Amino acid sequence: MLKIFSTIIASVIFASLAQAKETLTIYTYESFVTEWGPGGKVKEAFEKTCDCSIEWVGLGDGVAVLNRLKLEGANTKADLVLGLDTSLTAEAIGTGLFGKHGVDKGLAKTPEAWADDYFMPYDYAHFAVIYDTEKMASPPKSLDELVNGDPAQKIVLEDPRSSTPGLGFLLWMKAVYGEGAAEQWKKLQPRILTITPGWSEAYGLFTKGEAPMVLSYTTSPAYHMVAENTPRYQAAAFSEGHYLQIEVAGLIEASPEKALAQKFLGFMMTPAFQDIIPTTNWMLPAGATDTALPEAFGKLVAPGKTLLFSPDEVFKNRRDWVDEWLNALSK
Amino acid sequence: MFWKLTLAIALGFILGAVALGFLPLLWLGFGQAFHIDDYLPRVVVFTLKQAFLSTLLSVAIALPVALALARRQFFGREALLRIFSVPLALPAIVAILGIVGVYGNSGPFGGLFSIYGLKGILLAHVFFNMPLAVRLMLTRLESIPAENFRLAAQLNFSAGQVFRFIEWPQLASALMGIASLIFLLCTASFAVVLILGGGPQATTLEVAIYQSLRLDFDPARASILALAQLVTCGLLVLVAGQFAREIQVVPPTLARTRRWDGKSRFSKILDGLLIALGIVIVVPPILSVILSGIGSIRPDGSLFWASATSLLIGLASASLSIALGWVLAETAARQPRTFLKSVITLACLASLIMPPAVLATGWFVTLSPLADMSRYAIFLVIILNALMALPFVWSPLYPAITDSVQRHDRLCSSLGLSGLARFKLIDLPVLRKPLGLAFLMAVIVSLGDLSAITLFGSDSLVTLPALIFRQMGNYRMNDAAGTALVLAAFCFALITIAQRWSQSHDHT
Numbered sequence: 001m002l003k004i005f006s007t008i009i010a011s012v013i014f015a016s017l018a019q020a021k022e023t024l025t026i027y028t029y030e031s032f033v034t035e036w037g038p039g040g041k042v043k044e045a046f047e048k049t050c051d052c053s054i055e056w057v058g059l060g061d062g063v064a065v066l067n068r069l070k071l072e073g074a075n076t077k078a079d080l081v082l083g084l085d086t087s088l089t090a091e092a093i094g095t096g097l098f099g100k101h102g103v104d105k106g107l108a109k110t111p112e113a114w115a116d117d118y119f120m121p122y123d124y125a126h127f128a129v130i131y132d133t134e135k136m137a138s139p140p141k142s143l144d145e146l147v148n149g150d151p152a153q154k155i156v157l158e159d160p161r162s163s164t165p166g167l168g169f170l171l172w173m174k175a176v177y178g179e180g181a182a183e184q185w186k187k188l189q190p191r192i193l194t195i196t197p198g199w200s201e202a203y204g205l206f207t208k209g210e211a212p213m214v215l216s217y218t219t220s221p222a223y224h225m226v227a228e229n230t231p232r233y234q235a236a237a238f239s240e241g242h243y244l245q246i247e248v249a250g251l252i253e254a255s256p257e258k259a260l261a262q263k264f265l266g267f268m269m270t271p272a273f274q275d276i277i278p279t280t281n282w283m284l285p286a287g288a289t290d291t292a293l294p295e296a297f298g299k300l301v302a303p304g305k306t307l308l309f310s311p312d313e314v315f316k317n318r319r320d321w322v323d324e325w326l327n328a329l330s331k
Numbered sequence: 332m333f334w335k336l337t338l339a340i341a342l343g344f345i346l347g348a349v350a351l352g353f354l355p356l357l358w359l360g361f362g363q364a365f366h367i368d369d370y371l372p373r374v375v376v377f378t379l380k381q382a383f384l385s386t387l388l389s390v391a392i393a394l395p396v397a398l399a400l401a402r403r404q405f406f407g408r409e410a411l412l413r414i415f416s417v418p419l420a421l422p423a424i425v426a427i428l429g430i431v432g433v434y435g436n437s438g439p440f441g442g443l444f445s446i447y448g449l450k451g452i453l454l455a456h457v458f459f460n461m462p463l464a465v466r467l468m469l470t471r472l473e474s475i476p477a478e479n480f481r482l483a484a485q486l487n488f489s490a491g492q493v494f495r496f497i498e499w500p501q502l503a504s505a506l507m508g509i510a511s512l513i514f515l516l517c518t519a520s521f522a523v524v525l526i527l528g529g530g531p532q533a534t535t536l537e538v539a540i541y542q543s544l545r546l547d548f549d550p551a552r553a554s555i556l557a558l559a560q561l562v563t564c565g566l567l568v569l570v571a572g573q574f575a576r577e578i579q580v581v582p583p584t585l586a587r588t589r590r591w592d593g594k595s596r597f598s599k600i601l602d603g604l605l606i607a608l609g610i611v612i613v614v615p616p617i618l619s620v621i622l623s624g625i626g627s628i629r630p631d632g633s634l635f636w637a638s639a640t641s642l643l644i645g646l647a648s649a650s651l652s653i654a655l656g657w658v659l660a661e662t663a664a665r666q667p668r669t670f671l672k673s674v675i676t677l678a679c680l681a682s683l684i685m686p687p688a689v690l691a692t693g694w695f696v697t698l699s700p701l702a703d704m705s706r707y708a709i710f711l712v713i714i715l716n717a718l719m720a721l722p723f724v725w726s727p728l729y730p731a732i733t734d735s736v737q738r739h740d741r742l743c744s745s746l747g748l749s750g751l752a753r754f755k756l757i758d759l760p761v762l763r764k765p766l767g768l769a770f771l772m773a774v775i776v777s778l779g780d781l782s783a784i785t786l787f788g789s790d791s792l793v794t795l796p797a798l799i800f801r802q803m804g805n806y807r808m809n810d811a812a813g814t815a816l817v818l819a820a821f822c823f824a825l826i827t828i829a830q831r832w833s834q835s836h837d838h839t
Contacts, residue, residue, distance in 0.1 A: 033790045035633055036805045057705060058790040067548055071692070075700055159525060161542040189530070194447045197525045200803035201424055205526075207808050208428060209437035223806045282806070319547060326370070330532045 022052040024260050027065050027076075029083040030058040031281075038280040045272045052260055061198075062164055062247075066092055073097070079257040080264055082122065082249035086308065087167060089119050089248060090315035099253030102262055107269040110246055110286050111306045119248035122268050123283035125217040126242035126303045127168045128235035129155065135212040139236035143176050146213075146238075147188045154193035155213040156202040160322055163198045164245070169215050170325055171314065172243035175307040181321075182328040189329060207233075218242065218301045219282050225296035226279060234301075241305030247283065334662055341658040345678045348718060351697050352690030353557065359696065360551030371539075375559060378535040381449065381524065382517035385456035389513050390506070392457065393464035396609040398498060399602035400465065401472040402593045411610065412469070413826040415462035417617055419723075419772065420779040420822035422796040423455075423522035424803070425620060425815040430455055430527075432619030440615075451527035456520065460513045462613050467512075470727050470765055471505045472498060474734070477589050484591030493592050505730045511571045512726050515564055515683035521782075536560045540686050550692075557689045564684040569673055617819065624816025627809040634814060637798040638821065641778050644709070644794060648716035649773035655717065656724035656769065657732075664733040665740075679725040682718040690715065691786035708787045715783040720773035727772070731765035771829045775822055795821070 033039035033056045043054040057077070059065050062084045069076055069092070076097065084092055092098060100117045108114035108121050129146060131139040136153060140146040146155070158166030177184045193211040196202040206214035218235045225231055249268060251261035267273055269287035277285045278293055285293075400408070418426060432438050434446045434454065444450055479497050488496070521537045528534075536556055543552040593602065628634070659675050666672040677684070694711065698704060704711070739757050743749065748757065777783075781796040793801065795818045802811035 030790065031801065031804045034801045034805060036807070039790075056790060060785060063545055067545060070548055071695055072699060077703065077705075159531070161531075161538075161546050162525075167546075192530060194526060194529045195531065197522060198804075200800060201427075201522070201526050203806070204424065204428060204803055204808055204811075205431065208431055208435070210431055210435050220806075227806070322546070326531050329530050330373070330534075 022050070022257060022260055023055050024052060024079050024257055024264060025055045025057060025077050026080045026082050026264075027057050027059060027068065027078040028081070029061045029065060031061075032056075032083060033058040036280065038276045041276045041280065042273055045276070046264060046267055049267060049272075050260070050263065054264075062088055069095055069097060074254065076252060078252050079255040080249060080251050080261040082247075082268075084119070084248055084250070085164060086244075086246045086248065086311050087164075087171065087314040087318070088311075089116065089250075090311035092250065093118050093311075094315070097252050097254070098250045099258065101251060101265050103265050103269065107288070108286055109288070111244060112308065116248070116311075119250040120265050120268060121246045121248050121286040122273070123277045123281055123286050124244060124246040125219045125283045126244050126301075126306065127165060127172055128216065128218040128220070128242055128301060128303075129213050129238070130206070130216045130220050130233050130235055132206070132209075132212045133232055133234055135209075139213070139234075141237070142239040143172070144240070146191070146236075147184050149191060151190035153191070153213070154211040155191055155215065156193050156205050156211045157195045157215050158199055158202050159195050159197055160325060163196075165199050165202075165215055165217075166195070167318075167322075168243055168245055170321060171309055172307060174321055175243060175309060176240045182324050185325060185328040195329075217245070217283070218303065219284060219297070222278070222294070222296045222300060223282050225299065226294055231299075237301045237303065239304070241307045242301075242303035243307045246286065246308075334658070334665075337658045338662045341655045342675065342678055345655065345681055345718065345721075348694075348714065349678075349681050349685055349690065352693030353554070353561075353685060355693040355696040356550050356557065356689060357554045360549075360554045371556070371559065374534050374536055374539050375563065377533065378518055378537075379563070381452055381456075381533070381535070382514050382520075384449075385453055385460065385517040386510055386514040388453055389457050389460040389464055390510050392608065392612070393461045393468060394502075395605050396461070397465045397468035397472060398494070399605040400609070401469060401498075402590050402598075403602050403606065409830060411606075412466065413823055413830065414617060415466055415609075415613060416771070416775060416826045417819055417822050418459050418462055418613065420775040420818060421620070421815070422779050422781045422799060422818075423520075424526070425796075425799060425818070426458060426616060427455060427523065427526050428623070428812075428815075429616035429620040430458060432623060433615045438619070447527055447529040449528075449533070451529070452520075452524055452533065455523045455527055456517050458612060458616060459523075460516060461609070464509050464513060465609065466768070467505065467509050467726055468502060470768055471501050471730065473764075474731070475501050480590050480592065488592065490592060490598060505726075507571045508726055508729070511568055511680070512683075512722055514567065514571075515680055515722070518560070518564060519683050519686065536563075537686050541688055544688055544692055553689065553692075557685065560686065561684055564680075565677060568677060568680055568684075572673060572676060620812070620815055620819055623809075624812040624814075624819075627813035628817060629810050629813055633793065633798060634817065637793050637795045637814070638817065640792065641794040641796075641818075641821070644713055644716060645774040645777045648713045648720060648777045649770050651713065651717035652720040652724050652773040653766070653770050656721055656728050657766075660725065660729045660732040661736070663729065664736040676725075679721050681721070682715075683722055687715060687719065687782045687786060690718075691783070704787070708792050711787045712783045712792065715787070716777035716780055717773075719780060719783065720776040723772040723776050724769040727765040727768045728762075731762055735761050767829050767832060771826060774825060778818065778822060778825075 031037050039056050047053055059068050065081060065083055066088050069078065069081065098118050101120050103120050105114045110121050110124055114121060140149055157169060160166040160170040173181045173184060202214050203216060205211065221234050224233045249265060251258060251265060255261060271288050271290035274285040274287040274289045275291050277283060278297060430446065434440050434443060446454060475497060483493050483497055519537050520535060521541065524533055524535050525538060536559060540553055540556045543549045543556060656679065659679060663672050663675040695704060735758055743753050743757060779796060781800060784794050784797045795814060799811045799814045802814060
């Protein structure tokens with residue numbers, strides 16, 4: 001316990017000493033900076049390129065990061081924000097805190113050409129229904145088959161009010177069914193085992209064997225193939241296409257370290273950053289890579305069609321769409 | 332004078348912390364339009380319904396189980412009571428995975444009934460709260476003087492008469508407090524309701540508050556909902572307080588409680604069945620947590636650091652919580668039924684009435700312009716945890732202190748005994764057990780806490796529950812199961828130490 005106290009004291013002293021060096025404070029979501037996440041390696045790689053240091057601030061998830069910025073406003077300690085996705089960027093720009101990135105947009109390797117002046121993408125993945133091959137011989141081949149399938153074979157979903165994948169699936173349903181989404185939600189309802197507050201609880205119930213399907217990412221099977229050496233969990237390819245999540249970073253306009261932040265965004269698109277992503281963040285790189293992706297990534301479902309609302313559409317409609325979902329399932 | 336000053340400090344601290352949390356939120360929302368839709372009444376109704384049923388079930392099962400446990404001495408009784416404290420320390424997701432491992436689709440009792448929906452919520456709430464109620468009721472039952480039971484035996488009381496004249500009066504004074512505590516815990520329940528509720532038809536106020544603070548970032552709505560929670564829960568606590576019986580004054584005793592009743596065969600079988608019922612509810616999910624974790628513990632640096640951090644935060648917040656709870660209980664015990672007494676009771680339950688997410692957001696708005704919050708995260712976590720542990724400290728401490736005050740105050744003032752001397756000679760011997768239990772529960776509550784640590788925690792501040800969540804978030808479900816086992820073992824070890832301590836001082 002003494003050790004913890006001395007670590008705390010030491011870190012305070014260090015933090016004040018470190019002021020001499022340029023420090024880039026980056027707000028991100030927590031799993032980016034855990035011991036398994038990319039944070040540590042990214043810090044090491046970037047600090048080699050400059051006489052500076054990165055200070056990560058890990059906050060829950062992307063929504064938590066955005067809310068922290070709203071609470072802090074112009075007083076924010078962040079120089080750069082990494083970890084929002086495209087359903088949050090319109091709202092983020094609305095805070096007036098973000099500046100243009102000035103990086104060549106052509107460097108972004110996303111499924112659709114990149115056009116955002118404020119944010120640069122660093123990785124992406126499509127949402128997908130992951131199924132347990134030991135419990136399900138013929139997974140649904142489309143969203144329609146999922147909605148109308150056997151209610152005895154259940155799926156675990158995440159709550160769009162508290163989770164990014166949850167919101168992603170809501171947008172997926174909306175992108176495919178439009179005005180008829182509420183109707184389809186009601187049809188899907190008997191197949192839903194439960195709707196959890198976050199991805200972790202849903203995935204925990206799924207791997208515990210509670211349901212043969214869970215909403216996750218096309219990249220999830222890569223983890224099981226690479227880290228656990230098992231092909232048991234696979235993604236179901238849907239004929240209507242898959243909704244896309246693109247994770248982005250942007251700089252704070254008023255930050256005294258704006259130049260350094262800009263440098264980081266450029267660095268983010270290079271192999272030094274991108275090579276770290278696949279096996280730490282379990283997402284697909286959105287920039288140039290040097291090393292080939294692990295073999296398992298070649299076996300992943302590659303969606304024939306990508307579904308994505310523009311950030312503005314999400315921003316304008318999200319609340320109504322979530323209310324529509326609430327009403328469809330509450331009655 | 333001393334108590335007045337400390338009361339002012341303690342009460343000021345708690346009310347200040349609550350005001351600092353709530354007022355900025357109200358202020359943020361002030362410019363925006365308040366609107367109430369038909370969603371709000373629906374949520375309030377569901378919140379109260381599930382909390383009422385959960386409380387009713389937990390207390391109705393706990394009461395006969397506690398009576399049976401108080402009557403019987405058997406091998407493994409102490410160990411069983413230790414196990415009864417473990418659910419309190421388990422983060423909701425760990426307990427839920429344990430419950431799912433037993434009653435879920437792949438568990439040995441799978442298919443008995445669907446655990447998704449109201450039944451699942453009730454099952455989980457009973458798993459959490461029934462053993463808590465048993466522990467709290469037992470401290471009351473065990474403080475009944477042996478003379479009462481001897482007298483009952485000499486008068487040839489029936490079991491019903493023993494209950495009516497001896498056990499019930501002692502329980503009744505604490506029952507409303509215990510029921511209120513459980514009711515508030517179930518009202519504030521978040522993860523259990525969402526995960527086992529099966530969908531948005533099961534939404535509590537706490538969930539709605541979280542949604543409006545998080546997804547919608549709508550402080551106006553959040554403060555309306557928090558106000559609804561404050562009013563509903565506050566009224567319930569006050570009403571429950573009106574029904575609470577006065578604390579019974581019993582003659583002092585230091586003799587070990589012995590029981591002469593319950594000798595009949597029927598009574599033995601009945602008690603055996605009741606104790607078995609308690610075991611069947613509490614033990615299998617814990618066993619499932621142990622089994623899924625046993626081969627998966629990763630004894631690495633992060634597990635060690637997380638354990639040390641948890642212990643440090645647990646001990647610090649428990650100490651703060653005890654200090655606050657003690658001062659408030661000492662004062663409240665000397666108050667006739669007055670406004671001040673109600674305020675004190677409400678203050679102790681503040682963290683259950685005002686959601687931690689609201690407190691944390693408000694603190695953040697107030698404090699972040701003044702200081703770098705991430706640097707003081709550990710202190711904020713300790714303070715928030717202390718507030719969250721306060722209801723658990725209050726529940727065993729308040730009846731015990733009232734008891735002691737009513738018994739000893741006159742004697743002490745006639746003897747001129749006060750201050751430290753009084754504390755050592757008079758209070759400590761009778762308060763040792765409830766004090767130990769209060770401290771233990773406070774440590775356990777903060778050991779298992781996930782909300783304060785997610786609200787304020789930083790990447791350098793990782794407790795065991797936070798580590799479990801991080802591991803789960805990184806696909807490492809097995810590692811998480813191992814860490815959950817370490818947390819449960821930790822809690823069990825702490826309880827063992829505490830029990831040894833309280834026994835080694837018994838009757839010396």
